[in-house]
Amino acid sequence: MNQNQTTNSGSAPTQKLDVIIIGAGLGGMYQLFRVRELGMSVRVIEAGSDVGGTWYWNRYPGARFDSESYSYGYSFSKELLQEWEWTEHFAPQPETLRYAGFVADKFKLRQDILFNRKLVSAEWNETTRDWHLTLDTGERMVAQFLITAIGPLSVPTLPNIPGVKDYTGIACHTANWPHEPVSFAGKRVAVLGTGATGIQTIQEVAKTVGHLTVFQRTANWSAPLHNGLITDEQQRTIKASYADIFKRCHENVSGFLHNPDPRRGVDVSEQERKELWEKLYKERGFSVSVGNFCDLLTSPQTNAWMSEFIADKIRQRVKDPVTAERLIPKSHGFGTRRLPLESGYFEAYNQPNVELVDLRETPIERITATGIKTTERDFEFDMIIYATGFDALTGAYDQIDFRGIKGQSLKDQWAAGAKTFHGFQNAGFPNLLMILGPMGALGNIPRSLEYNVEWVSQLLAYMKTKKLSRVEASAESVEGWMDVVKAASVGLLANDVDSWMTGVNKNVEGKSVRVLARYAGTGPEFRARCDAVAAGGYAELDLT
Numbered sequence: 001m002n003q004n005q006t007t008n009s010g011s012a013p014t015q016k017l018d019v020i021i022i023g024a025g026l027g028g029m030y031q032l033f034r035v036r037e038l039g040m041s042v043r044v045i046e047a048g049s050d051v052g053g054t055w056y057w058n059r060y061p062g063a064r065f066d067s068e069s070y071s072y073g074y075s076f077s078k079e080l081l082q083e084w085e086w087t088e089h090f091a092p093q094p095e096t097l098r099y100a101g102f103v104a105d106k107f108k109l110r111q112d113i114l115f116n117r118k119l120v121s122a123e124w125n126e127t128t129r130d131w132h133l134t135l136d137t138g139e140r141m142v143a144q145f146l147i148t149a150i151g152p153l154s155v156p157t158l159p160n161i162p163g164v165k166d167y168t169g170i171a172c173h174t175a176n177w178p179h180e181p182v183s184f185a186g187k188r189v190a191v192l193g194t195g196a197t198g199i200q201t202i203q204e205v206a207k208t209v210g211h212l213t214v215f216q217r218t219a220n221w222s223a224p225l226h227n228g229l230i231t232d233e234q235q236r237t238i239k240a241s242y243a244d245i246f247k248r249c250h251e252n253v254s255g256f257l258h259n260p261d262p263r264r265g266v267d268v269s270e271q272e273r274k275e276l277w278e279k280l281y282k283e284r285g286f287s288v289s290v291g292n293f294c295d296l297l298t299s300p301q302t303n304a305w306m307s308e309f310i311a312d313k314i315r316q317r318v319k320d321p322v323t324a325e326r327l328i329p330k331s332h333g334f335g336t337r338r339l340p341l342e343s344g345y346f347e348a349y350n351q352p353n354v355e356l357v358d359l360r361e362t363p364i365e366r367i368t369a370t371g372i373k374t375t376e377r378d379f380e381f382d383m384i385i386y387a388t389g390f391d392a393l394t395g396a397y398d399q400i401d402f403r404g405i406k407g408q409s410l411k412d413q414w415a416a417g418a419k420t421f422h423g424f425q426n427a428g429f430p431n432l433l434m435i436l437g438p439m440g441a442l443g444n445i446p447r448s449l450e451y452n453v454e455w456v457s458q459l460l461a462y463m464k465t466k467k468l469s470r471v472e473a474s475a476e477s478v479e480g481w482m483d484v485v486k487a488a489s490v491g492l493l494a495n496d497v498d499s500w501m502t503g504v505n506k507n508v509e510g511k512s513v514r515v516l517a518r519y520a521g522t523g524p525e526f527r528a529r530c531d532a533v534a535a536g537g538y539a540e541l542d543l544t
């Protein structure tokens with residue numbers, strides 16, 4: 001591509017594109033594929049130097065997804081499904097990044113992607129009905145439609161602890177991990193954070209580290225992933241049953257291959273509960289949460305029993321009883337935060353060179369030039385790894401200055417809490433369409449993003465056929481959807497727990513209080529509602 005055709009850093013007019021997509025992760029890549037099919041002119045803007053999004057940035061040791069690989073890949077191309085072979089039931093990051101590259105090669109996606117550029121601002125022009133974009137390179141672009149595929153967990157946050165900048169050793173957030181191999185041999189390493197990322201990092205770093213110190217503020221529930229290599233026979237079975245695999249994901253509450261047990265934990269005997277839980281503890285992936293009793297996340301009693309079952313497993317696996325108790329969450333029940341899955345995480349603490357510091361007992365006072373100072377000790381480290389999470393859901397939007405009708409700012413509008421129509425659109429921001437936008441359905445991410453892309457593409461096709469040039473969710477439609485989001489959250493134990501799923505990240509100003517941060521209903525319900533909007537000729541959207 002001659003990039004001068006579509007970007008401009010001078011004063012000459014810029015050629016207007018039909019569509020600009022922000023982000024070349026799995027969502028942006030698929031959106032590009034679909035927009036091209038519609039015969040529309042399109043470019044993607046990507047901050048990284050290659051495709052892959054999450055898998056491009058999160059190169060930390062042990063990174064992998066918790067969805068079965070064969071339920072994670074794209075489902076849209078039968079040819080792709082037969083050509084690509086996953087090697088593990090839960091593929092590690094390098095393999096998933098290779099997969100993204102394979103898809104980009106196969107569908108020749110890179111030729112329409114502008115790499116190493118960030119979108120700084122996007123301004124809607126009501127007269128010309130288009131979006132005017134400014135990139136960090138100074139380039140400017142214009143498009144009729146702007147589609148964001150910028151991810152719900154893409155803005156890493158460092159801890160708001162004094163002295164983070166003072167440290168002179170190697171320090172790195174897991175989502176900004178170097179592209180070169182990092183050796184931990186003989187090194188004194190600190191990991192701060194014990195979420196899904198921290199747990200994966202800790203269990204991997206522990207294998208080769210000189211000495212590892214884990215700083216834990218809140219213990220997290222975790223259960224075995226049970227990963228393994230995919231045998232040749234399993235590979236043949238997987239390839240022959242993709243239609244069934246995706247049908248099962250489609251029908252599942254959150255897009256996974258594990259179906260909830262229809263019984264309520266409170267209605268069965270203690271022995272029946274134990275039998276199910278022992279079975280689930282041995283099964284792969286999210287079986288232990290998604291395949292659990294249907295009242296696991298709503299009944300305080302079932303949840304307390306399950307939490308105690310998992311606590312006992314931790315006590316059995318961690319030799320030192322004091323460490324075991326520190327690793328057992330006391331502030332929340334099992335599954336009320338996104339469950340991290342592990343492979344030898346608890347056993348890592350049985351190693352003599354792995355130490356757990358409980359920040360509830362001895363908080364960090366500051367990061368120093370040589371390490372970390374708690375109220376009890378001054379630690380020295382060769383390396384500090386920050387597994388301290390993300391400015392989730394709205395963070396990526398807050399970084400871009402979106403200006404809608406009459407120059408209103410999206411960030412300002414969402415300051416009191418994000419509001420959208422099905423996660424796709426927002427009142428006052430015509431022709432801005434979001435993939436996995438706030439208040440949409442998440443779950444098994446590729447399953448959700450494929451649906452999102454298809455819904456958006458169907459809308460674009462409809463508008464093209466009907467010669468419509470402007471789409472905007474009405475304020476009433478947005479409020480209507482927010483009522484659905486509120487109703488879907490009623491009774492969830494997770495509402496009373498601090499996590500990115502309740503909008504809490506104490507490292508980000510203004511995000512210390514729990515809010516309604518996501519649609520917590522099921523995938524099938526979400527899709528049924530979105531399908532109804534399309535079938536009804538998009539009556540909830542103002543189309544002109």
Ligand code: NAP
Pocket residue numbers: 064065066067153158159160161192193194195196197198200216217218338341359387388389390500507
């Ligand atoms: P996270 O779940 O938000 O965890 C962040 C961790 O850092 C928490 O333990 C948090 O403690 C700690 N922390 C943050 N600020 C701190 C501070 N100032 N002082 C001390 N500790 C601090 O983030 P994450 O682990 O990166 O995971 C985010 C999400 O990404 C996951 O829930 C999941 O959806 C996704 N993910 C998926 C996978 C996978 O598929 N396997 C892997 C990694 C991530 P508190 O709990 O006390 O706040």
